[in-house]
Amino acid sequence: xLPEPVMARAQKEFLNYNGLGMSVIEMSHRSRExxxxxxxxxxxLRDIMKLPDNYQVLFMHGGGRGMFANVPMNLAxxxxxxxxxxxxxxxxxxxxxxxxxxGVNAIELECLNDRGQHSLNMGALKLDPNAAYVHYCMNETxxxxxxxxxLDTGSVPxxxxxxxxxxxxxxxxxxxxxxxxxxxxxxxxxxxxxxxIREDLIRDPAPFTPDVGSFKITCDKxxxxxxxxxxAWYLSGLVFKWIKDEIGGLEAMEKRNAAKAALxxxxxxxxxxxxxxxxxxxxxxRMNVVFNLRDESLNDDFLxxxxxxxxxxxxxxxxxxxxxxxxxxxxxQEGVKALTEFMDGFKSRH
Ligand SMILES: *Cc1c(COP(=O)(O)O)cnc(C)c1O
Numbered sequence: 001x002l003p004e005p006v007m008a009r010a011q012k013e014f015l016n017y018n019g020l021g022m023s024v025i026e027m028s029h030r031s032r033e034x035x036x037x038x039x040x041x042x043x044x045l046r047d048i049m050k051l052p053d054n055y056q057v058l059f060m061h062g063g064g065r066g067m068f069a070n071v072p073m074n075l076a077x078x079x080x081x082x083x084x085x086x087x088x089x090x091x092x093x094x095x096x097x098x099x100x101x102x103g104v105n106a107i108e109l110e111c112l113n114d115r116g117q118h119s120l121n122m123g124a125l126k127l128d129p130n131a132a133y134v135h136y137c138m139n140e141t142x143x144x145x146x147x148x149x150x151l152d153t154g155s156v157p158x159x160x161x162x163x164x165x166x167x168x169x170x171x172x173x174x175x176x177x178x179x180x181x182x183x184x185x186x187x188x189x190x191x192x193x194x195x196x197i198r199e200d201l202i203r204d205p206a207p208f209t210p211d212v213g214s215f216k217i218t219c220d221k222x223x224x225x226x227x228x229x230x231x232a233w234y235l236s237g238l239v240f241k242w243i244k245d246e247i248g249g250l251e252a253m254e255k256r257n258a259a260k261a262a263l264x265x266x267x268x269x270x271x272x273x274x275x276x277x278x279x280x281x282x283x284x285x286r287m288n289v290v291f292n293l294r295d296e297s298l299n300d301d302f303l304x305x306x307x308x309x310x311x312x313x314x315x316x317x318x319x320x321x322x323x324x325x326x327x328x329x330x331x332x333q334e335g336v337k338a339l340t341e342f343m344d345g346f347k348s349r350h
Contacts, residue, residue, distance in 0.1 A: 001330040002188065005246065006238045025231045029224055038224075041237030048167070048244050051196065052174055058195040059223040059233055061212055064090075064163040064182030067193055068097035070213045071159055071178065074205040076102035076132040083107055083131040085151065087120055088140030089319055094161060098135070101206065105131065118145065119280035125151065133157040133177060139165035141185070142317040144290035144324065145283045150175035157201060164287050166194065167243060168329055169254035177201050183232060185287070186329045188239055192232035243329070253329060260327045260336045261286040267340040274347045292322040298350055299323075309342045 017024040020033060027034045042057045051057070060066065071094075076082045081103035084095040087110060098104050105128055113119040127134055134153045139146040141164040150172065151158055157177025166181035173179065178197045184190035197215060205214050212218075217225050247253050265284060268275045268291050277284070277291045293302060302323070306314050316322040325339060 001326075001328055001335075002235075003239060003242045003246075003330040006235070006242050009238060010235055024234045027230065029227055029230050034230065037237060038222075038228075038233055041233060041240055044237065044240035044244055045194070048240060048250055049173060049196065050170070054199045055173060056197050056199060056202065056219050057223075058197060058215060058218045059228055059236075060193045060195055060218055061191065061229070063184070063191050063193055064161060064180070065093070065097070066213070067161070067180045067182075067195065068094045069101065070209075070215070071133070071135065071180070072098040072101035073209040073213060074203075074215045075157070075159070075178075075201060077206065078102060080132050081105050081128060081130070083127050083134040083153075083156070085109060085125070085134065085136035087137060087147070088143035088145055089317070090140055090142065090161060090163070091135070091137040094135060094137065102132065113280050115280075117278050117280045118143070118283075120145070120147070120283055127153055127156060129154065129156060131156050133159045135159045135161070137161040139163075139285050139287055141285075141288050141326075142290075142320055142324075144277070144279055144285040144288045146285040146287065147283065157198070164326075164328075165285075167239075167250065167253065168257050168287055170250040183236055185326075186239075188236035189229070189232040192229050192236065194236070247329075256333070257286045257327065257329065260331065260333055261289065263333070263336050264289050264325060264327070264340060267343065271343070271347060275343060287327055289325045289327060290316060290320065290322060291325075295350075296322075301350070302346060305346060306342060309338070311339055311342055314339075 014023055045057055082098060083105045084098060085107045086092055086095060095104055095106055107125060109120040109124055111119055111121040134156050136151055138160050146165060159178040160176055162179050163182040164185040167186050180193060180195045183192040183194060202215050202219050204216060212226055243253060268277045273294050275291050275293060293299060303315055314323050314325060316324045327336060
């Protein structure tokens with residue numbers, strides 16, 4: 001879901017951007033007018049994330065998965081190693097891709113806690129001080145598991161896939177070497193990727209790296225080495241403005257998101273086991289709430305009746321089954337309330 005005021009504005013100015021008589025997707029990315037819009041988006045992102053001066057913002061192609069390759073190509077080497085923290089599906093995909101380019105040390109954290117809930121064993125976080133970097137996924141979108149504190153990696157750069165949690169809460173960027181995110185969950189159109197990178201990590205990549213995947217070239221060319229996704233950049237800029245001006249920044253965003261998630265988790269936990277979320281409360285995702293019906297034979301009815309009530313996109317990811325409610329930034333509290341009311345009614349009927 002994207003913020004409605006943003007989409008309404010994009011619609012309004014689609015045919016005629018800023019009185020120029022053309023659409024933003026018809027403008028040259030080299031034009032003065034486009035450059036102004038592009039710079040403003042970067043400034044607003046720097047502002048809302050409170051980026052320290054020694055961090056750069058890059059906009060790249062290829063979404064989240066593009067970065068699964070770009071990170072090792074730019075930061076690691078074939079004969080070196082990188083540490084990959086494995087907590088679910090997405091960190092697993094990242095790890096698999098990285099193996100093409102570097103030695104990978106997989107660190108398995110998934111476990112069950114003493115209540116039988118899916119949890120993470122932070123005690124198993126044994127890091128290699130000689131690794132090129134440590135990679136982890138801040139929010140496992142499919143498994144509904146979120147890590148709220150940055151991992152302590154000492155002097156080894158910490159690289160985070162923040163695709164499904166970026167801009168949902170403040171983070172202390174100075175703890176990270178790189179934070180990257182495919183845009184389509186909390187920012188804007190798919191295919192676009194936001195990369196926040198500490199300057200000392202911008203260096204010559206492995207020689208086989210495509211130029212469009214090089215952090216150095218992307219940075220030197222102001223994310224316009226080749227034609228960027230101009231529309232995605234523009235729309236993302238509108239979302240940054242929405243967070244800044246209408247929400248009031250990331251602290252306010254976090255309050256909204258925490259309240260939304262609490263409403264749904266509390267409802268599930270008090271449903272007498274009709275609905276179950278089996279994630280350790282310390283790691284329950286605020287963005288993606290996974291849950292199962294105790295009686296899984298009701299799944300199809302649940303989805304059908306939900307759709308009739310105007311509630312869509314609740315089917316869990318194919319790798320996990322069950323249900324998933326994604327509560328991204330733009331989802332209002334009323335949306336979550338409508339869901340819990342529907343779930344309550346469904347429970348009574350069945
Ligand atoms: C959605 C997602 C991705 C993949 O993004 P694409 O843009 O489809 O490549 C990667 N990581 C996480 C955590 C995601 O949620």
